[in-house]
Amino acid sequence: MQVAQDQIVKKVLARQSYPMLFASVVGSHLYGFPSFDSDHDIRGAHVLPLENVVGLYNERETLELFEHMDGEKIDFVSHDVHKYFTLLLKRNTNVLEQIFSPLVHHRTAYFDELREIAGECITSNHGHAYRGFAQKIWAVFEKQRKLKPLLYVFRTLLTGMYLMETGEVEANIMRLNHRYRLPYLGDLIALKLHGSEETLMEDADMSFYEGEFRRLMRQLDDARFHSDLPEEPRGKPELHDLLVRLRLEYGG
Known part of the structure; x- marks a missing residue:
């Protein structure tokens, strides 16, 4: 799996016009429950040339690629730095998970610096973001009755709780469950690993899962209320300095 992902990421990045600061894999592969038909969700940041950022035409701030490559589904998104x-x-949780993903397949010498600064940008308000995302995904699960959004709900809530309690980003649901010990998660994960992205939960005990959803939402709220994390990010000066250096080195 690791070798295949390395090859896929290299092929995707080889097609990009601008230097990449880093690229990591997120989605189901990061969360710990990829199916045989899961996308390879690749995210990262690139550096536009100076003419694109000081002139009137800033056309490639976001790069996207959605296609099949070597029989695999690719979902690639990168933003200019x-x-x-x-x-x-x-309070964007997606970028935090991308930066702290253990599945980083491309990095420059500046990436470790970015990861250190990102740690100073974690706030208690990220708890609000995880809460909001969980609510949206729960609505999708209620409508579709698919396993994937149900797992996303629990993964999102546990990641938010863990972040509020420890200040660390952990997105893998199996590692998270070592801490929170939800007895039903193991069976749900196994079902997804041996199933597909479209696996249905037609016979799901909705009252039970809704009760767990509400309970974990309250637990996340409590963790945020008692969190020692700051309310505002503290890494802006360091990010500014890093951005200037990246522009000078890669933007010519």
């Missing part, structure tokens, strides 16, 4: 750093300074 200015946009990416701006998102990092907001």
Whole structure:
């Protein structure tokens, strides 16, 4: 799996026009429950040339690629470093998970510095973001009755709780469950690993899962209320300095 992902990421990045700061794999592969038909969700940040950022035409702030490659489904999205750093300074959980993903398949010498600064951008308000995302995905599960969004709900809530309690980003649901010990998660994960992205939960005990959803939402709220994390990010000066250096080195 690791070798295949390395090869896929290299092929995707070879087709990009701008230097990449880093690229990591997220989605089901990061969360710990990929099916045989799961996308390879590749995310990262690139550096636009100076003419694109000081002139009137800023056309490639976001790069996207959605296609099949070597029989695998590719979902690639990259933002220019200015946009990416701006998102990092907001309560954007996606960029945090991309930066702290253990599945980093491309990095420059600046990536470790970015990861250190990102740690200073974690706030208690990220708990709000995880809460909001869980609510949206729960609505999808209620409508579709598919296993994937149900697992996303629990993964999102546990990641948010863990972040509020420890200040660390952990997105793998199996590692998270070592801490929170939800007895039903193992069976749900096994079902997804041996099933597909479209696996249905037609006979799901909705009252039980809704009760767990509400309970974990309250637990996340409590963790956020008692969190020692700051309310505002503290890494803006360091991000500004890093952005300037990236522009000078890669933007010519």
